[in-house]
Amino acid sequence: xxxxxxxxxxxxxxxxxxxxxxxxxxxxxxxxxxxxxxxxxxxxxxxxxxxxxxxxxxxxxxxxxxxxxxxxxxxxxxxxxxxxxxxxxxxxxxxxxxxxxxxxxxxxxxxxxxxxxxxxxxxxxxxxxxxxxxxxxxxxxxxxxxxxxxxxxxxxxxxxxxxxxxxxxxxxxxxxxxxxxxxxxxxxx
Numbered sequence: 197x198x199x200x201x202x203x204x205x206x207x208x209x210x211x212x213x214x215x216x217x218x219x220x221x222x223x224x225x226x227x228x229x230x231x232x233x234x235x236x237x238x239x240x241x242x243x244x245x246x247x248x249x250x251x252x253x254x255x256x257x258x259x260x261x262x263x264x265x266x267x268x269x270x271x272x273x274x275x276x277x278x279x280x281x282x283x284x285x286x287x288x289x290x291x292x293x294x295x296x297x298x299x300x301x302x303x304x305x306x307x308x309x310x311x312x313x314x315x316x317x318x319x320x321x322x323x324x325x326x327x328x329x330x331x332x333x334x335x336x337x338x339x340x341x342x343x344x345x346x347x348x349x350x351x352x353x354x355x356x357x358x359x360x361x362x363x364x365x366x367x368x369x370x371x372x373x374x375x376x377x378x379x380x381x382x383x384x385x
Contacts, residue, residue: 206229206240206241206242207239207240207241207242207255207287207341208242208244209241209242209243209244209255209256209257209287209289209337210244210255210256210257210278211223211243211244211256211257211259212256212257212258212259212274212277212278213258213259213260213267213270213271213274214260214261214264214266214267214270216261216264216267217259217260217261217264217267217293218259218261218293218294218324218325219259221293221324221325222243222257222259222291222293222322222324222330223243224324225324225327225330226241226243226330226334228242228243229241229242230242230243230334232331232334232335232337232338233338234335234338234339234342235342237342239338239341239342241334241337241338243257255286255287255288255289255337255341256274256278256286256287256288256289257288257289257290257291257337258271258274258275258278258288258289258290258291258315258317259271259290259291259293260290260291260292260293260303260308261292261293261294261303262292262293262294262295262297262298262301262302262303262308262321263294263297263300263301263302263303264302264303265302265303268292268303268307268308268311271290271311272311272314272315275288275315275317287337287340287341288312288315288316288317288318289317289318289319289320289333289336289337290308290311290312290315290317290318290319290320291319291320291321291322291333292305292308292319292320292321292322293321293322293323293324294323294324294325295321295322295323295328295329296323296325296326296328305321308321318333318336318337318340320332320333320336
C-alpha cells in the first residue's frame, strides 16, 4: 500500500549515535535536503545532526562505527531514547559506518542486522569517507516512507519476512565481497 500523501512532504530525520562514529561526515555526503525518487515519486529528506526537534516528523538514523564495539553497544541506547519520545513508531535506519576500514572491523554485519531487526529498522553498512552505500540507504528509507513500511500502523505496514531476508542476503553479499576480495565495488582498496 502506498502512502502518497506523505511523499508530498519533507521528512525530518535525526542523525544519532556516539561521538566520532561519523554522523557529521555522513551528513556532509548529503545535501541539506536530500531528494530521492521511488517509483516516480520524489521524497525530500532533511537530515539533522541529533534528535531534538526532529522527533515530531519523519524518523531517525542511528549510526555506529564497525571498528568500535562500544559505539555499537550504545546504539541500543539511541533506539531506546528515540522510542521514549514517539507516540507512534518512526521510520528507523541503522547505519554501520566505516566499511572502508573493514580490516579493523570488530562488529560483524550479522550483529548489525540483528540489532536492526530487534528495533524494526532498515540496516545498511556505509562509508562516510568514500560515500559508499549512503545514497542506497537514503533510497531504502525513501521507499519505506513511500510505502509506509514503518509508519504509525506498523502491524499493517511492516515488510514481510521474505523482503527482509532478501535485503539481508543482498547486503551480506556486499559485505562478504569486501572481506574476501578486499576491494570495494569501485575497485579501490
